[in-house]
Amino acid sequence: MSILTAAADVLRCFSSTRHDVTVTDLVTLLGMPKSNASRLLRAMRDEGLLETVGDSKRYRPALLLAQVGQLYRFAASLIDRADAVVGRVSDQIGHTGYISVRRGNEVVAATAHPGRHALRVVTSIGDRIPAFASSTGRALLARLSDDEVRALYPKGFTAPSETAPRDMDELLARLAETRRAGFAESHDEAVRGVRAISVGLGDPTTGDEVALCITFPAATVEPGERLSIIRSLAEGAAEIAALTQDKRFFPLNLSSSETAP
Amino acid sequence: MSILTAAADVLRCFSSTRHDVTVTDLVTLLGMPKSNASRLLRAMRDEGLLETVGDSKRYRPALLLAQVGQLYRFAASLIDRADAVVGRVSDQIGHTGYISVRRGNEVVAATAHPGRHALRVVTSIGDRIPAFASSTGRALLARLSDDEVRALYPKGFTAPSETAPRDMDELLARLAETRRAGFAESHDEAVRGVRAISVGLGDPTTGDEVALCITFPAATVEPGERLSIIRSLAEGAAEIAALTQDKRFFPLNLSSSETAP
């Protein structure tokens, strides 16, 4: 096992709730010997990957990582463009918006725009949630064929909530509906009382795929506002899809039942 | 030499003009053998530090780095980062540096780096001084619109010294000059015989705004040294501004009269 593995594991220890780590954190989180943890953190600091907080024994990511991370957004310019759309919509309506990407059968938030409302959904960047049980995940899975989706779940899955798909057949039916309508929706799935609207999008030249999502408390959003969210998201996504010549993009297609749910 | 060094070097290869790298890029940029470059890139991809662009041979930073980089924002406050810059400049030239924030129409020093010279300016953290009559204050006021500045002084103000602005018109003119040049300067304002150079900076995500300041005895600093102070401060501030995507940052713009005062 290379030291790179250990270094990457250290980076994965950081999260929205853990902005810095200590030697003992690594010992407990990664189960590595103290000696290794101590040397690894120092080595990573010496290389400019981490920096010490003040003159304490706490380590946090260094500027280099912030700079390189920033570049990711330009390198994967699809994320940057999608983020701009979500940011605009989020600003407009005041609800939280974010961009997610799929990693296997999980989705991860890449960027987030916190809403302005007192009651708003708080997303944590980097958290992995099951793809089949989220609107962002289904927006991305809908871009795959049914066979590819089945291949992602060789052993099936178990629904984490009432409103999530309970088996493969139900998932495929909801993906078909997502393709038809041009957007995915969730309700009480990951979090009770929360709705989310997502649209999937890709760039064939780079192979990148992202989901644009707006999420809001179900109780406070009128049907009309929900529709305008769907329209704004779909419209922004369609513009980018036209730009990237995304052939697997599903345009908005509101049925009469959608417009009056 | 650990493989971490090589990995960090790879990360340093990325820049605003180089969003992805190939094996040969590393060979030319870092002078490493092809074999190493090939294996290193693959190892970094396997660890989730890099990802391949589509299915090409190009590597770019991966999501993990973007996430960890985002955390840097929260982990290191704007004050931390600004303080690091001022500390560096202060160490370099030996003059006193500090960071100030604005509270209404006053500014307060948040951190200080005492100079090394026998004749040096001593700042006291926590002291409140009028914003209009200091370089730090004007660096921060310059980030506001003229109307916002007027609103801060509904009853006008009286200049505490000869060289401070005497009325609102004079203040606004000096703020305009600050915006044009990218830095604010004071001379004999709060303290006789003391000059100060300040640059304003903000983080739109958090709303924080700080001024970076270097202050020194007017008599002992040559024009060339003053210029290098200005350049160092502005350069450090610009790096942070790029990271926070501060849209109200005013970049350095030295006129011919500035370079030879």
Add this chain to the structure above:
DNA sequence: AAAGAAAGTTCCAAAGAATGGAACTTAAGT
């Protein structure tokens, strides 16, 4: 379509870094 060039990958033994237990030092709490 075939040859040539460029870019990338794999192989190998030598060289050198990483490992983890234990002893040691430093910091923190009582």
Add this chain to the structure above:
DNA sequence: ACTTAAGTTCCATTCTTTGGAACTTTCTTT
């Protein structure tokens, strides 16, 4: 001042890393 927790350094063993060369793939040219 004592006790405990946290972090660092040391060491021989083990296993990764190294870089040249041969090999394969991919792109360019005629």
